[in-house]
Amino acid sequence: MIEEKVGFCTLCKSRCGTINVVENGWLKKVVPNPDHPTGKAMCLKGRSAPEVVHNSRRLTAPLRRTTPKSDPDPQWVEISWGEALDETADRLKGHVAKGGSESVAFAVTSGSSSPLSDSADWILRLIRGFGSPNLCYAAEICTWHKDYAHAFTFGSGIPAADYSNSELILLWGHNPSNVWLAQAEAIAAAQTRGAKLAVIDPRRTPFAGRADHWLRVRPGTDAALAMGLARELIERAAFDGDFVRDWTNAPFLVRSDNGKFLRSRDLLHDDMAQREQDYLVWDDATKGLLPAALKQKSAALSASHVVATKTGNVLCRTAFDLYRDAVAPFDPDTVERLTGVAPTTFAAFAQALGSAKKISYHTWTGTGQHRNATQTERAIATLYALIGSFDVRGGNVQITLLPTPVLHSMALKPQEQRAKALGLADRPLGPPLNGWITSTDLYDAIIDRRPYGVEALVTFGTNLLVSHPAPGRCKQALQDLDLYVHFDLSTIRPRIMPISCFPSQRPGNTRRFG
Ligand code: SF4
Structure with a gap:
């Protein structure tokens, strides 16, 4: 049938x-x-x-390694699900009793490129309920920049691009033809409708070949390009001043003595004591300071004033003026020298960026797989803030998600466990805050027991050796583990349990389709 x-x-x-x-x-x-x-x-x-x-190499039952990890022949033996789960649970409990739940780490592959996305909520629930603060995520070299560094500017990861209603679509280091077919379809349809397309990519991707603007940026120099474009928009007053004043912290005053925002509580004569936490702006209409929360259209984007503070007279300037100073060195010739983008190409794209009203964009691995990815992403996000398309139809839109049960709230994990995330001391605002750790920190903990020992690892689909840096350290770390449990479709690891695969739906399913 x-x-x-x-x-x-x-x-x-x-x-x-x-x-x-x-x-x-x-x-x-x-x-x-x-x-x-x-x-x-x-x-x-x-x-x-x-x-x-239906692949003959697909796992259909759990396997246990019977030789030491140093032996190239693992000598797998098939075991039952009951045995596999009981033994794994007992060994994990032993590690928790000995070294705390932080001595057990987890690792997952990226849901963006694997069937993990539909299971990720449940895996996170397991990890957070278990109490381990340490989850090594394959996306550390391709997604953290857009999800975390963007949040430093937007308060969220990069919002969804509303390609269907855009005037100008910008693909920055992103090739949806290869990695996101649904986006590719939407972009092609938008082009047919008349939307302009700009591609910033050193490679001639399918979309670069049919783009209105193709900027062949030298790999790793995208931040300089973003800064240059911001300079151009500011110089030509081609940015959205209303959006920048009303929805960003550009008009906030910054102290020149310590680089921090000026707050009401800093003032020598504090007649705004009831608003002591407030940031302050300069109001051009009243020629005085005003709490940012009360700012009007007369809030100055550009202002420089000496303010009497509790620590003396301090020169204060707007964040916008400081941003203008930061982008000033990136004139078109400098941008060409750094990025390889010719001034004529640069100017034509800057003109398009300054004149379109609805601009959507996506950026991914092309900007993320560099050592300067975080700052690059901040430069791109700040440029986008100048344009004023944030959260408007045809721009990048904050989608209200349908209410669903929260499966993996951070509240599942005790606060004292969260504080033990590897790398948190070095990156207190970064991914470790939510329990996402780097493979480098994981290997340090396994091999050198720094800052404490990790002795057990449970991995879902990820192949640390080929998807993370330092394969030599990785090999050493995997050999040093006391317990390593891996879930996958096929046999590559020490103690393995099968997983279900699209389109078979039952966990650990056989190859029969149901
Ligand atoms: S068919 Fe679609 S969802 Fe499946 S891997 Fe290809 S692009 Fe991704």
């Missing part, structure tokens, strides 16, 4: 709508479902799902 089952591909975050052709219980073919919002096309990976589901 041949059946057509409607579903969607979970092999990456595009989640393309699919029709799964099943013959006598076996998956034969997966094809796009044009009736689905993201079902216009599928990539080769999604179409190959039957090969994954």
Whole structure:
């Protein structure tokens, strides 16, 4: 019997709508479902799902290694699920009793490029409920910049691009044709509708080939380009002044003596004592200071005043003026020298950026896989704030999510455990704040027991050796572990349990499609 089952591909975050052709219980073919919002096309990976589901190398039962990890032949033996789960639970309990739950670390692969996204909520629930502060995430070299560094500017990760309603679409180090088919479809449709497209990428990606602006930036110099574009917009007064004044901290005054924002509590004559936490702006209408929360259209974007504070007279300038100073060195010639982008190409794109009213963008691995990714992302996010398309139709929109049960609240993890996250002391505002640690810190804890020892590791789908830096340290760390449990589709690790795979739905399923 041949059946057509409607579903969607979970092999990456595009989640393309699919029709799964099943013959006598076996998956034969997966094809796009044009009736689905993201079902216009599928990539080769999604179409190959039957090969994954029915692959002879796919794990169908837990395996236990029977030789030491130094032995190249693991000598796997099949064990039952009961044995695997009981033994793993007992060993983990032993480690918690001996070294606390921080002595057990977890690692997960990226949901953006694997079937993990539909399981991630439950895995996070397990980790947070377990109490381990240490989760090593494969996205440390490709996503943290856009999710965390953007939050330093926006208060959130990069919001969703509303390509369908954009005048100008900007792809910055992002190739959706390869990594996000649903986005590629939306961008192509927007171009057909008349939207302009700009691509910043050293490679001639499919979209670069049909872009209105293609800036072939030298790899790793994107921040200089963003700073240069910001300079150009400010010089030509082509930025959205109302948005910048009303929705950003650009008019806030900054003390020149310590670089901190001026607060009401700093003032020598504090007639705003009831608002002592307030940031302050300079109000051009009253020629005086005003709490930022009460600022009007007359709040100055550019101002420089000496203010009497409790620590003496201090020159204060607006954050906007300091930003203008920071971008000033990045004139078109300097940008060309640093980035390789010719002044004519640069000027044409700056003109487009300054004149379009609805601009959406996405940036990903092209900017993220560099040592300066955090500052690059801050430069791009600040440039975008100048444009004023944040959270407007046709820009990047903060989507209100449908209410769903919270499966993995941080409240599941005691505060004293959160404080033990590896790397938190070095990066108190970074990912360790939410329990995401780097592989470098993980290896230090396993090999050198620095700042404390990690002796057990549970990994879901991730292959630390090839997806993280320092494979030599990784190999050493994996060998030094007392317990290593891995969940995957196929056999590559010491103690392994199978996982389900799109489109089979039952955890640990056999290869039969149901
Ligand atoms: S782009 Fe490919 S892997 Fe990703 S959801 Fe679509 S078909 Fe699946």
